Amino acid sequence: MDQREKALRRDEWKCQKCGADLGLENAEVHHLRPVRDTSSSEELNRLENLTSLCSSCHEEQTEHNEWQRQEP
Template sequence: MRIAKRPRLRLDLKSFCLLRLSTLKRDGWRCQSCGSSVGLEVHHITPRSNLGDDVQENLITLCWKCHRQIHSK
């Protein structure tokens, strides 16, 4: 018996840009790992490939260095 996957919530580009901006504001325009305010990116806590949704609860602000470090593990 196969278990059906639920569809993940993926936003269109404009909606995701607005979500990204609200996530950056929520996190005080700082990397939530090291505190840097340079080179900020928004990271999916649960990756899209693992059915991670495009919702603020699944996003965190990271600088590019911390983001790269997480993905290199």
């Protein structure tokens, strides 16, 4: 079982932001600590750094992270 599947199982296939039920078509796993801030793939993919989101919430979170990155 890979880290993605472990995160989805740990989170009981529920979006951790909106609570929506997740399925194969909308389940995404988000890195809490941004990829750009992590040099090690091992650290990046630790289960504690992953959270399950639906595709809509993941898109919102990614846009939010990009907006924060652009601020001076």
